[in-house]
Amino acid sequence: MAELHVANMAAYLGAAVAMGLGAIGSGWGIGYAGVGAARGMAMQPSQTSPLFRSMLISQAVASNPSIFALVIAFLLYGFGNETLAAPDSLAQAAAFLAAGISVGLGSLGSGAGNGLVAADAVESIARTPRQSSKITIMMVVGQAMGQTPVLFSLVVSFMLIYSGSEYGNYTDSEQFLHACRLLGMGICMGAGALGPGLGSSYIGGKFCQGLARTPDIAQKLNNTYFVGAGVSQSTAIYAFVISLILSTI
Amino acid sequence: MAEIDSQAIIKGAALLGAGICMGFGAIGPGVGEGFAAGKACEGISRRPEEYSTLFRTMLVGQAVSESTGIYSLVIAFMLYSVGSA
Numbered sequence: 001m002a003e004l005h006v007a008n009m010a011a012y013l014g015a016a017v018a019m020g021l022g023a024i025g026s027g028w029g030i031g032y033a034g035v036g037a038a039r040g041m042a043m044q045p046s047q048t049s050p051l052f053r054s055m056l057i058s059q060a061v062a063s064n065p066s067i068f069a070l071v072i073a074f075l076l077y078g079f080g081n082e083t084l085a086a087p088d089s090l091a092q093a094a095a096f097l098a099a100g101i102s103v104g105l106g107s108l109g110s111g112a113g114n115g116l117v118a119a120d121a122v123e124s125i126a127r128t129p130r131q132s133s134k135i136t137i138m139m140v141v142g143q144a145m146g147q148t149p150v151l152f153s154l155v156v157s158f159m160l161i162y163s164g165s166e167y168g169n170y171t172d173s174e175q176f177l178h179a180c181r182l183l184g185m186g187i188c189m190g191a192g193a194l195g196p197g198l199g200s201s202y203i204g205g206k207f208c209q210g211l212a213r214t215p216d217i218a219q220k221l222n223n224t225y226f227v228g229a230g231v232s233q234s235t236a237i238y239a240f241v242i243s244l245i246l247s248t249i
Numbered sequence: 250m251a252e253i254d255s256q257a258i259i260k261g262a263a264l265l266g267a268g269i270c271m272g273f274g275a276i277g278p279g280v281g282e283g284f285a286a287g288k289a290c291e292g293i294s295r296r297p298e299e300y301s302t303l304f305r306t307m308l309v310g311q312a313v314s315e316s317t318g319i320y321s322l323v324i325a326f327m328l329y330s331v332g333s334a
Contacts, residue, residue: 109279149279171252172253173253173256173257174257176253176257176258177257177260177261177264180260180261180262180264181261181268181332184265184268185268187268187269187272188267188268188271188272191269191275191276192272192274192275192279193275194275194276195275195276195277195279195280196275196279197279198283199279199280199286200279200283201283202283202284202287203286203290206286206287206291207287207290209290209291209294210290210291210294211294213295214294214295214297217293217294220293221290223304224286224289224303224307227286227304227307228283228287228290229283231286231315232278232279232282232283232311233279234318235274235275235278235279235282238321238322239271239272239275242267242322242326242329243268245329246267249332249333
């Protein structure tokens with residue numbers, strides 16, 4: 001049988017998974033921000049230009065997760081073209097595929113979540129236009145909070161991509177063991193970032209709506225928001241811990 | 250790839266299982282806790298005088314929702330101890 005370059009194949013596959021899943025999340029999120037802006041403009045046609053500005057800001061931020069996915073996809077594509085040190089290593093192949101899964105699923109959650117924040121925030125700017133600048137700032141804070149899980153995913157993806165220096169020396173049993181370990185690491189962080197990315201973003205949207213409705217209790221809403229988002233992200237941190245532990249064997 | 254011994258298969262499956270367990274176990278609590286806190290924010294903005302009750306309810310609800318995430322964490326550690334032995 002001709003020598004099979006599984007590692008190169010897995011690098012291409014990982015690039016496709018990363019960018020494909022990442023584009024779903026951010027694409028949906030950016031579109032949903034537009035839904036919020038359209039609703040707001042229907043409510044307050046006089047506020048079209050501030051609403052349009054806030055929508056563009058939120059869409060620019062919401063495309064961040066897909067840019068992370070794009071970076072990883074480019075790196076993996078480069079590794080696919082390269083002549084690798086161990087092209088038939090199963091562990092190396094699993095590392096590339098897992099890197100794609102990790103950042104792909106992570107940016108699916110955070111990208112879609114950023115759209116939730118943006119839609120609620122832009123709509124609430126239409127409701128109380130004089131709070132516009134404050135709500136825009138808190139919208140960006142909420143989106144940044146929603147992007148924390150995808151940053152964990154990105155870190156794990158980089159670790160996976162640059163992990164393999166001695167994979168070529170392993171025996172077949174070790175190849176299989178490490179392939180399972182690396183795949184587990186990627187799935188753990190990818191899926192683990194999906195839920196918290198969506199959940200903590202949902203809070204951000206409701207927080208912006210609350211600020212618009214009753215601006216005088218901003219302090220209480222702030223407390224609730226940060227405590228709630230922090231607790232919601234605890235599971236992403238568990239997943240990150242398990243990924244780091246899996247990387248140390 | 251014919252000479253994979255059974256120990257490697259068992260350990261590999263345990264490590265892959267640990268990853269899948271914690272990964273999928275984190276989806277539910279993440280979304281659920283976010284939903285609880287989002288609705289708490291909405292409730293507080295509607296009835297600011299009920300702030301302490303709503304905040305307490307949110308924390309208790311999130312803690313209960315967190316329990317399944319912690320189950321996943323425990324199982325993942327157990328599987329890890331099998332896989333790394």
